[in-house]
Amino acid sequence: MIVAERKPFDEIFANAGKHHKVLLLGCGTCVTVCMAGGQKETGVLASQLRLASREKGVDLEVTEHTITRQCDAEFFDDTTSRLVEESDAVISMGCGVGVQFCSDRYPNKTVYPALNTEFFGATLEQGVWTERCAGCGQCIVDKFGGICPVARCSKSLLNGPCGGSADGRCEINPDVDCAWQKIYDHMETLGRVDELEEIQPLKDWSHNRDGGPRTVRKEDVRL
Amino acid sequence: MSEDPNIIAFCCHYCAFTAADLAGTMRQQYPVNVRIVRLPCTGRAEINMVLQAFVDGADGVLVAGCEPGSCHFIQGNLRAVKRVGQTKKLLIEAGIDPERVEMRHIAASQGPLFAQVSREFTEKIRQLNEEKRMAPTVAVAQGETT
Numbered sequence: 001m002i003v004a005e006r007k008p009f010d011e012i013f014a015n016a017g018k019h020h021k022v023l024l025l026g027c028g029t030c031v032t033v034c035m036a037g038g039q040k041e042t043g044v045l046a047s048q049l050r051l052a053s054r055e056k057g058v059d060l061e062v063t064e065h066t067i068t069r070q071c072d073a074e075f076f077d078d079t080t081s082r083l084v085e086e087s088d089a090v091i092s093m094g095c096g097v098g099v100q101f102c103s104d105r106y107p108n109k110t111v112y113p114a115l116n117t118e119f120f121g122a123t124l125e126q127g128v129w130t131e132r133c134a135g136c137g138q139c140i141v142d143k144f145g146g147i148c149p150v151a152r153c154s155k156s157l158l159n160g161p162c163g164g165s166a167d168g169r170c171e172i173n174p175d176v177d178c179a180w181q182k183i184y185d186h187m188e189t190l191g192r193v194d195e196l197e198e199i200q201p202l203k204d205w206s207h208n209r210d211g212g213p214r215t216v217r218k219e220d221v222r223l
Numbered sequence: 224m225s226e227d228p229n230i231i232a233f234c235c236h237y238c239a240f241t242a243a244d245l246a247g248t249m250r251q252q253y254p255v256n257v258r259i260v261r262l263p264c265t266g267r268a269e270i271n272m273v274l275q276a277f278v279d280g281a282d283g284v285l286v287a288g289c290e291p292g293s294c295h296f297i298q299g300n301l302r303a304v305k306r307v308g309q310t311k312k313l314l315i316e317a318g319i320d321p322e323r324v325e326m327r328h329i330a331a332s333q334g335p336l337f338a339q340v341s342r343e344f345t346e347k348i349r350q351l352n353e354e355k356r357m358a359p360t361v362a363v364a365q366g367e368t369t
């Protein structure tokens with residue numbers, strides 16, 4: 001899923017304060033799971049904005065609404081569109097995709113992001129999420145014991161480890177696991193450690209963002 | 224003396240609520256402005272329930288649960304402690320004194336303690352209200368509607 005974190009309150013409040021009526025739009029998918037922009041977090045931010053505007057004498061009316069997904073047109077139903085139209089601006093609690101999708105959909109409204117979108121990640125435990133995929137466009141994790149060196153090695157080394165790996169930790173930060181230690185350990189468990197002798201060729205980065213913004217088309221399902 | 228502050232007390236059914244009941248049975252006096260909301264456990268107290276109470280006009284919110292180690296649901300009260308801590312941070316961001324929310328542990332047998340906590344908290348909030356009334360109001364420049 002996409003993992004995001006809420007922006008500092010002051011930044012959000014400064015944007016909200018430019019208007020008199022804002023719609024706080026939550027998203028029920030990834031950002032609900034990472035507890036950044038779902039219905040609950042939308043409620044919390046709405047309460048904070050209401051309290052802060054009352055406290056600071058700012059004339060601000062906040063409406064809150066959460067839809068299933070902000071990255072799919074079908075979820076922007078009539079109720080949502082009406083709420084957007086009735087507001088001076090929208091504060092999206094979706095990821096960067098949701099913010100842009102919402103902005104495209106309502107070209108006469110300014111849409112502010114309430115979150116900073118961080119990465120594609122997994123839930124390690126409740127309240128802890130970590131990066132697992134870099135969306136490079138050409139998955140090669142099978143060669144590395146199911147551990148992605150692009151996303152999880154700080155230097156994205158395909159022929160690691162570097163000389164900085166110590167006690168299973170990465171040289172950039174002792175709190176970060178060395179991905180290459182993990183790759184080695186897992187390949188050993190799989191009995192495939194000898195495969196790591198093989199030199200990995202240069203990766204074709206044209207499938208990554210280096211080739212420009214990407215689009216996936218699946219012709220058989222298009223309408 | 225200034226007006227009685229509005230206090231909402233989210234009380235756990237198994238301890239603080241029973242203590243409040245006991246306080247009544249024991250003819251203990253506690254301020255009438257403390258409105259009790261009974262919860263199955265303080266672990267049910269969501270952050271936004273507390274914030275919402277402030278939005279709806281509360282001057283102070285008390286979250287009262289079991290003592291550590293005696294939660295009927297094992298650790299609902301410890302979760303409440305964390306959430307109250309987080310709520311304080313959110314209140315600071317919104318410009319509200321974090322002292323206006325407090326977590327207390329009151330066992331079912333401690334009727335007099337419930338009455339005492341209610342009196343003390345009411346007094347504290349009354350004082351904060353007084354300080355706020357005396358403080359100059361903050362006005363923030365607001366942009367034009369676009």
Ligand code: SF4
Nearest residue numbers: 153162170171178179
């Ligand atoms: S220490 Fe490990 S994870 Fe860190 S950069 Fe070197 S190989 Fe990559």
